[in-house]
Amino acid sequence: MSRHAELLKKIDDNSVIVGVIGLGYVGLPLAVAFAKKGIKVIGFEKSQKKIDLVNTGKNYIGDIVDEELARVVKDQYLSATSDVSSIRECDAVIICVPTPLDRFKKPDMSYIESACIDIGRNMKPGTFVSLESTTYPTTTEEFMKPILERESGLKEGEDFWLCFSPERVDPGNKDYKTENTPKIVGAFGEEAQEIAMALYGKAIQKLYPVSSPRAAEMVKILENTYRLVNISLINELALLAGKMQINIWEVIEAAKSKPYGFQAFYPGPGIGGHCIPLDPFYLEYIAKGFNFDLTMIDTAGRINTLMPHRMMNKIAYALNRHGKPMNGSTILFLGVAYKADIDDARESPALRVMEECERKRAKVLYHDPYIPEVIDDNGKKWVAVPLNDEIISHADCVVFTTAHSCFDIERIVKKAHLVVDMKNVVKHIHIENEKVFKL
Numbered sequence: 001m002s003r004h005a006e007l008l009k010k011i012d013d014n015s016v017i018v019g020v021i022g023l024g025y026v027g028l029p030l031a032v033a034f035a036k037k038g039i040k041v042i043g044f045e046k047s048q049k050k051i052d053l054v055n056t057g058k059n060y061i062g063d064i065v066d067e068e069l070a071r072v073v074k075d076q077y078l079s080a081t082s083d084v085s086s087i088r089e090c091d092a093v094i095i096c097v098p099t100p101l102d103r104f105k106k107p108d109m110s111y112i113e114s115a116c117i118d119i120g121r122n123m124k125p126g127t128f129v130s131l132e133s134t135t136y137p138t139t140t141e142e143f144m145k146p147i148l149e150r151e152s153g154l155k156e157g158e159d160f161w162l163c164f165s166p167e168r169v170d171p172g173n174k175d176y177k178t179e180n181t182p183k184i185v186g187a188f189g190e191e192a193q194e195i196a197m198a199l200y201g202k203a204i205q206k207l208y209p210v211s212s213p214r215a216a217e218m219v220k221i222l223e224n225t226y227r228l229v230n231i232s233l234i235n236e237l238a239l240l241a242g243k244m245q246i247n248i249w250e251v252i253e254a255a256k257s258k259p260y261g262f263q264a265f266y267p268g269p270g271i272g273g274h275c276i277p278l279d280p281f282y283l284e285y286i287a288k289g290f291n292f293d294l295t296m297i298d299t300a301g302r303i304n305t306l307m308p309h310r311m312m313n314k315i316a317y318a319l320n321r322h323g324k325p326m327n328g329s330t331i332l333f334l335g336v337a338y339k340a341d342i343d344d345a346r347e348s349p350a351l352r353v354m355e356e357c358e359r360k361r362a363k364v365l366y367h368d369p370y371i372p373e374v375i376d377d378n379g380k381k382w383v384a385v386p387l388n389d390e391i392i393s394h395a396d397c398v399v400f401t402t403a404h405s406c407f408d409i410e411r412i413v414k415k416a417h418l419v420v421d422m423k424n425v426v427k428h429i430h431i432e433n434e435k436v437f438k439l
Contacts, residue, residue, distance in 0.1 A: 335402020
């Protein structure tokens with residue numbers, strides 16, 4: 001029996017062993033999804049804290065049901081380790097590591113490189129390897145493949161198979177999780193694609209095959225570039241509307257009444273999360289190798305980068321209208337998560353607005369029920385304050401930076417001296433003039 005046929009048989013009868021490298025927001029939900037189907041999963045993680053939590057069945061990812069994680073660990077379908085030599089046990093290895101940008105907006109490929117070296121040195125012939133981390137087109141074939149072949153001494157397409165299948169995690173989404181979000185699959189050649197479809201089909205309800213890894217890589221970049229450009233557009237229009245004394249939120253709701261040709265995007269203090277602020281710059285990076293300038297992406301990125309500074313100016317303007325300077329004022333920020341009702345502060349614009357205000361010598365406080373403490377890009381540790389009437393009334397300005405559903409908006413607005421609403425949470429509350437300033 002050929003290696004290809006042998007692996008397909010293992011997938012079919014659930015005897016396949018899947019390795020998942022990186023047990024974060026992408027990797028752990030995927031590992032649990034496979035384990036729930038009765039497939040043995042080995043999770044590879046460098047954080048001993050995460051390893052201990054997983055192996056004791058304790059959850060640290062909001063999108064996973066606690067009981068499901070505990071059950072698959074108890075039934076021995078999921079375990080975690082830092083020992084990369086266990087890759088030798090795996091028939092398939094899926095890479096779910098971070099792909100950040102450095103301070104010059106250049107992709108940091110060190111995590112993918114490290115994972116590929118570990119896999120190459122430990123994988124057996126007949127292994128399927130898939131990358132889920134967001135990256136620039138050509139990464140799988142021009143970056144990963146040479147490393148895997150060099151470190152393993154094996155040949156792609158003959159001794160192992162390679163695929164790119166981008167993650168589509170949306171933290172906090174109550175309707176779409178790992179299993180029911182359609183999955184893009186782009187592998188090298190027919191054998192690799194057949195294996196990829198069979199394997200992912202065990203855990204994911206709907207798959208969408210594309211012709212190559214680079215096509216799959218471009219799909220992911222397109223999805224998030226589309227959102228970056230449109231959110232940056234609405235942010236810029238919101239700033240103009242504010243100068244013209246037009247409520248941009250009213251304008252958006254009215255535009256939504258059109259049954260075709262318009263999709264609503266909403267303004268805010270900037271774009272956060274692990275995808276939208278970063279992914280388009282991967283495409284901009286690789287485009288330079290083709291002597292191609294992505295002018296629209298560059299412009300959208302600059303608009304987004306400037307939003308925290310502009311929001312600091314909005315706060316300063318509101319304080320000034322109340323006869324107060326930024327210097328010495330106490331500003332209470334409500335929410336540092338990058339979106340509502342989650343505990344994720346990655347690339348959070350709220351933190352950058354806080355930093356901007358602190359540079360202007362404001363006394364900055366924050367409250368977030370999901371994030372008791374957080375470290376900003378400069379390494380400073382912020383600790384949340386309680387949200388009580390005394391804290392609210394003591395602040396010179398209260399700023400809504402995240403629209404957490406648990407916030408008692410009416411109470412907060414009533415107790416606050418001044419409110420800057422960046423997320424349109426103050427909608428139907430009667431307020432006196434110039435107490436609430438909206439983006």
